[in-house]
Amino acid sequence: KKSSTKKKIKMKRITIIATLVIANTLMATTSRASLSLLRRSPPKLQNSKFFSSSQFRPSTFRKSYPCPIWSSSFSFCLPPRSTSTTSLSFRHFSSSPPSMSSAFAASASSAVDSTVSDESLSSNPLLQDFDFPPFDSVDAKHVRPGIRALLQQLEAELEELEKSVEPSWPKLVEPLEKLVDRLVVVWGTISHLKAVKDTPELRAAIEDVQPEKVKFQLRLGQSKPIYNAFKAIRESPDWPSLSEARQRLVEAQIKEAVLTGIALDEEKREEFNKIEQELEKLSHKFSENVLDATKKFEKLITDKKEIEGLPPSALGLFAQAAVSKGHENATAESGPWIITLDAPSYLPVMQHAKNRTLREEVYRAYLSRASSGDLDNTAIIDQILKLRLEKAKLLGYKNYAEVSMAMKMATVEKAAELLEKLRSASWDPAVQDMEDLKSYAKSQGAAEADSLTHWDITFWSERLRESKYDINEEELRPYFSLPKVMDGLFSLAETLFGIDVEPADGVAPVWNSDVTFYRVKDSSGNPIAYFYFDPYSRPSEKRGGAWMDEVVSRSRVMARNGTSVRLPVAHMVCNQTPPVGDKPSLMTFREVETVFHEFGHALQHMLTKQDEGLVAGIRNVEWDAVELPSQFMENWCYHRDTLMSIAKHYQTGETLPEEVYKKLLAARTFRAGSFSLRQLKFASIDLELHTKYIPGGPESIYDVDQRISVKTQVVPPLPEDRFLCSFSHIFAGGYAAGYYSYKWAEVLSADAFSAFEDAGLDDIKAVKETGERFRNTVLALGGGKAPLKVFVEFRGREPSPEPLLRHNGLLAASASV
Numbered sequence: 001k002k003s004s005t006k007k008k009i010k011m012k013r014i015t016i017i018a019t020l021v022i023a024n025t026l027m028a029t030t031s032r033a034s035l036s037l038l039r040r041s042p043p044k045l046q047n048s049k050f051f052s053s054s055q056f057r058p059s060t061f062r063k064s065y066p067c068p069i070w071s072s073s074f075s076f077c078l079p080p081r082s083t084s085t086t087s088l089s090f091r092h093f094s095s096s097p098p099s100m101s102s103a104f105a106a107s108a109s110s111a112v113d114s115t116v117s118d119e120s121l122s123s124n125p126l127l128q129d130f131d132f133p134p135f136d137s138v139d140a141k142h143v144r145p146g147i148r149a150l151l152q153q154l155e156a157e158l159e160e161l162e163k164s165v166e167p168s169w170p171k172l173v174e175p176l177e178k179l180v181d182r183l184v185v186v187w188g189t190i191s192h193l194k195a196v197k198d199t200p201e202l203r204a205a206i207e208d209v210q211p212e213k214v215k216f217q218l219r220l221g222q223s224k225p226i227y228n229a230f231k232a233i234r235e236s237p238d239w240p241s242l243s244e245a246r247q248r249l250v251e252a253q254i255k256e257a258v259l260t261g262i263a264l265d266e267e268k269r270e271e272f273n274k275i276e277q278e279l280e281k282l283s284h285k286f287s288e289n290v291l292d293a294t295k296k297f298e299k300l301i302t303d304k305k306e307i308e309g310l311p312p313s314a315l316g317l318f319a320q321a322a323v324s325k326g327h328e329n330a331t332a333e334s335g336p337w338i339i340t341l342d343a344p345s346y347l348p349v350m351q352h353a354k355n356r357t358l359r360e361e362v363y364r365a366y367l368s369r370a371s372s373g374d375l376d377n378t379a380i381i382d383q384i385l386k387l388r389l390e391k392a393k394l395l396g397y398k399n400y401a402e403v404s405m406a407m408k409m410a411t412v413e414k415a416a417e418l419l420e421k422l423r424s425a426s427w428d429p430a431v432q433d434m435e436d437l438k439s440y441a442k443s444q445g446a447a448e449a450d451s452l453t454h455w456d457i458t459f460w461s462e463r464l465r466e467s468k469y470d471i472n473e474e475e476l477r478p479y480f481s482l483p484k485v486m487d488g489l490f491s492l493a494e495t496l497f498g499i500d501v502e503p504a505d506g507v508a509p510v511w512n513s514d515v516t517f518y519r520v521k522d523s524s525g526n527p528i529a530y531f532y533f534d535p536y537s538r539p540s541e542k543r544g545g546a547w548m549d550e551v552v553s554r555s556r557v558m559a560r561n562g563t564s565v566r567l568p569v570a571h572m573v574c575n576q577t578p579p580v581g582d583k584p585s586l587m588t589f590r591e592v593e594t595v596f597h598e599f600g601h602a603l604q605h606m607l608t609k610q611d612e613g614l615v616a617g618i619r620n621v622e623w624d625a626v627e628l629p630s631q632f633m634e635n636w637c638y639h640r641d642t643l644m645s646i647a648k649h650y651q652t653g654e655t656l657p658e659e660v661y662k663k664l665l666a667a668r669t670f671r672a673g674s675f676s677l678r679q680l681k682f683a684s685i686d687l688e689l690h691t692k693y694i695p696g697g698p699e700s701i702y703d704v705d706q707r708i709s710v711k712t713q714v715v716p717p718l719p720e721d722r723f724l725c726s727f728s729h730i731f732a733g734g735y736a737a738g739y740y741s742y743k744w745a746e747v748l749s750a751d752a753f754s755a756f757e758d759a760g761l762d763d764i765k766a767v768k769e770t771g772e773r774f775r776n777t778v779l780a781l782g783g784g785k786a787p788l789k790v791f792v793e794f795r796g797r798e799p800s801p802e803p804l805l806r807h808n809g810l811l812a813a814s815a816s817v
Contacts (some may be wrong), residue, residue, distance in 0.1 A: 169231035245784030429673025488646030496771030529606030555613025598631030618782025627745030669809030681712035
């Protein structure tokens with residue numbers, strides 16, 4: 001989508017829809033934060049059919065941004081964790097790097113029960129005074145005692161706050177932010193490790209303490225004294241004098257508390273809390289089943305004829321996998337080779353393997369992940385949908401989609417309207433895409449030309465693209481080495497936003513030697529943010545996908561050591577092809593887009609100018625607007641000067657030939673209708689399952705999938721298609737009744753990039769001026785201003801879908817519908 005996500009996210013996001021890849025990659029975990037803040041509806045803006053609304057629907061900020069399952073750049077996004085709707089997703093560090101105070105570690109030690117020794121707690125890295133999370137020293141054995149000690153201390157602090165709370169910033173918001181911060185930093189550390197360095201021991205430890213964490217979150221989210229204090233601020237005579245950011249913060253907290261069940265009577269609140277606990281368990285189990293099912297599949301190949309057509313990069317990866325599984329003498333040339341369902345392994349098979357039987361086997365395995373045996377997610381999905389509906393009814397909504405939309409820009413009706421408009425514009429081009437594919441396969445003498453099916457489409461699409469544009473993706477890899485790509489990305493950021501990015505290895509502990517730590521500086525050379533980058537796939541311990549996640553957010557309240565504000569810190573995580581032998585990581589063009597996408601998320605987090613921590617950066621931004629910066633950044637992959645700055649042959653230094661760039665640009669809309677339709681299928685089934693589907697009714701979830709596919713898939717899904725069992729975006733992430741947001745944000749991001757087109761992409765002065773305006777609005781204002789108002793402030797008008805359809809080559813089709 002995406003992401004998320006995603007993804008987004010995978011899967012994803014932006015206004016370009018490039019080459020083919022078939023992938024249902026899962027993603028997105030994030031959740032609505034029990035302390036995320038809401039805001040007030042701004043005046044109704046009148047021009048945009050989809051984006052104007054008398055009801056501005058704010059959203060909680062997300063913990064991670066996965067990408068959609070099917071996207072222009074085909075990145076694969078799975079967020080680092082899944083949390084319930086009451087998850088406390090605030091991460092805060094300070095402008096000198098963040099720190100857990102030693103005083104807190106001592107108080108936590110005294111608060112915990114006597115079965116845990118003071119000595120073990122005093123040496124627990126989760127409770128130590130640290131500048132950056134101790135990713136290199138936290139182990140599964142630290143989780144249970146550390147989290148339990150922390151929760152006991154926070155419970156005591158919450159009780160004290162409830163006794164002393166007053167409806168003022170110093171007596172309510174500031175102590176609340178500080179309280180939440182400690183849990184978020186510590187829980188964020190272990191959750192992140194579970195995503196990038198998973199072990200059975202760590203997974204078990206987190207599962208043990210998770211119910212206790214959720215219980216505390218619900219306790220905090222349903223605190224009547226805190227809720228009443230926020231309401232008192234809103235009703236006070238001083239309300240009109242509060243800044244817009246503070247007003248949005250207060251209103252978000254009030255709305256979030258209502259969605260967390262605070263207004264329910266005791267019996268219903270108890271039922272609500274049980275549902276939340278169960279949903280948390282189910283989403284974690286869903287995600288783990290997908291991960292385990294993905295890891296479970298391994299196909300050993302010993303005869304090279306079986307993998308004819310696969311490029312050397314893929315064979316090298318398969319041989320590395322074989323070595324890791326005990327085949328010590330495996331080589332790319334002579335094997336043996338092991339194929340897995342991890343994206344860097346799965347995709348080359350679908351794109352390049354001439355062996356149709358192999359493609360079918362791998363496709364069916366991928367599409368049936370987590371749908372049988374002990375890892376079957378079918379019953380989990382049914383239970384999740386049942387509980388979400390029950391939760392919605394408890395809160396007074398007709399369905400779960402209404403709950404989801406309560407914290408977004410869109411309404412159910414406006415989301416469905418946009419999806420249908422885009423679907424209508426995409427259908428005929430997608431049908432023509434399929435006819436073109438059949439004709440080309442027939443011209444090549446393919447026996448299956450008249451009956452192309454799912455495991456053929458990716459393969460023949462790649463052949464058609466190579467034929468039509470004379471572009472071989474594998475031949476492009478040497479031009480996209482990771483070091484050059486990152487240099488070009490950072491150079492672009494300097495041009496657009498006036499920032500300097502430099503390595504800062506050794507400043508912060510990392511979880512793997514592949515991880516690089518970066519410092520971001522302003523034009524005066526002052527540090528303004530930091531981020532980690534973990535680029536490579538590690539199937540044995542790291543979840544698939546790509547995501548951005550915050551470590552801490554910018555915050556005035558959390559500043560320390562005499563500084564005025566705490567600086568933001570982010571993660572960027574990808575799963576791209578790792579280095580093979582002495583070669584650097586040579587990237588596909590899709591992987592390049594993915595890095596640009598995730599960096600866009602990170603920029604919004606890092607370049608915020610909001611000092612109110614709870615609305616800074618990505619926090620409190622409506623969910624369906626958060627993909628704007630990420631999808632916006634992907635557009636620059638097609639900008640000539642940007643692409644030429646990163647496309648340097650890793651051995652010779654030769655720049656990508658001009659004619660190849662022109663072919664890439666021409667191929668930008670290749671099969672755009674098909675890719676758009678695929679994304680719309682995911683969004684449509686998500687909305688359908690969360691609006692009209694009746695758990696336990698006459699229709700199964702798979703019946704719904706087949707029904708939705710009639711209008712969203714030119715080639716009908718297989719009867720045994722079980723992609724829903726690995727659709728983590730909506731069942732283990734934050735995209736339930738929200739997958740449409742990728743398309744919603746694509747409209748925003750395409751229109752935002754069109755501002756640079758209008759200014760003149762070759763006019764460096766105009767580009768810099770427009771980039772500064774983008775930074776000072778979209779990237780700077782965070783969740784302190786409603787996203788439609790932010791967009792209008794940048795663009796001078798409300799968003800239009802026209803640039804998206806134009807970028808995707810679908811404008812003519814849309815004009816006829």
